[in-house]
Amino acid sequence: MARSTLEQWRMFKAVAEHGGFHQAAEAVFKSQSSIHHAVHKLEDVLGVQLFQVEGRKTHLSAAGQQLLRRINFLLAEAERMEQVALNLQAGVESTLSIAVDDAFPRDILYQTLSAVSHEYPLIRIDLMETVLSGANELLAQGKVEIAVSPFTLADNLSxxxxxxxxxxxxxSEHPLNQLGRELTLEDLKSCxxxxxxxxxxxxxxEHGWLGSEQRWTVSHVGTSIELLLKQLGFAWLPHHAVKPYLDKGQLKALVLPRGNCRSSTFYLNFNDADTLGPVARTFLGHLRYLTQD
Incomplete structure (x- = not known):
């Protein structure tokens, strides 16, 4: 039977993260004496000193540093358990928040959202469109439940x-497409x-080849396409996004000795399946089905 409590460990973590008992009391809205009592009770139960006080500064002891690494996981698991209970109590969630990279195929995304809305007509969808690491960052911040990203998670499964x-x-009228020959690196660098x-x-x-002396940085694939249509540059863009313009002859693929095409893996990321509500799980199911081919 555990002799320590989660509340004592929360107080220990607060002191460690905020650098002192006074600072921890302000951060967690508790009295300084109650935090002192919780930490000292924990030290008595464990038989180790968790903090060292030097003047007005409070530092973790060697034992405290080792225990902090372990308690972060324990407290995170406790929070997940509470979230699972809240989901079970609330039933169907009212809002689904997802972050999807701008390069992910739109038709698959929209079909998935349509299927979810068909099953849950009253659901509110909060879609955040991101680029590169943005989706995973929103997931880490707890602003979305699901992220579709070109990067794996550092501390979880993807x-x-x-x-x-x-x-x-x-x-099609850009100078690179008027040379009538295979392009060189020097050709690209000059545009x-x-x-x-x-x-x-x-x-x-930024991601990919960045060898041009001139470079414009934009926030959306759609903006990149508009600039290309105005003959203002070249870019590596998702084939599914530029295909309509290639078919119409408005854009042309560059003729390169190598590297004109590259493939990127996209990942479905979430922190803990047990904390996801039925709407989120439905979204995952439809997305998996539509990306099977």
Missing amino acids: EDICQVEFIAVAG RQIVLRDSGKARDK
């Missing part, structure tokens, strides 16, 4: 959902490249 082909393209901005704040990275 499900391979589909492959998206990217192709190097430019407007403006349109690249997508990472919508995640933590990574803030």
Whole structure:
């Protein structure tokens, strides 16, 4: 039988994260004496010193540092259990929040959302369109329940959902498509490249070949296509997004010695299946089905 309580561990974590008992009391809206009591009771039960006080500063002891790494997992599991209970109590969730990378095929996404709405007509969909690391960042922040991303999760399992082909393209009248020969790196470097901005704040990275001396960075695939149609640059874009313009002759694939096409794996990411409500699970089921081919 455990002799410590989750509340004691929460108080321990608060002191460790906020750097002192006074700061922890303000952060968790409890009296400083109650936090002192909880931590000292925990130390008595465990028989180890968790903190060292030097002047006005409170530092974790070696034992405290080791226990903090373990307790983070325990408290996260407790929060998940509470969320599972809330889902069971509430039944069907009223809102489904998802983050989907801008390069993911729109037709598959819209078919999935349509199927979910058909089964749950009153559901509110909160769709956040992201680029690169943005979807996973929103998932980590707890702002969405599901993320469709070109990146795996660092600390959880990711499900391979589909492959998206990217192709190097430019407007049909762009100088690169007027040379009548296979292009060289020097040809590309001398022209403006349109690249997508990472919508995640933590990574803030661009992706792919970035060798052009001129570069415009935009936030959406649609903006990239508009710029290409105006002959203002070239880009690697999802084949499914540019296919209508290729078929009409408005855009043309660049003729490169290699690398004109590349494939990117997209992943279905969520933190814990047990915390997902029935609407979220329905979304997952339809998305998996539509990406099987």
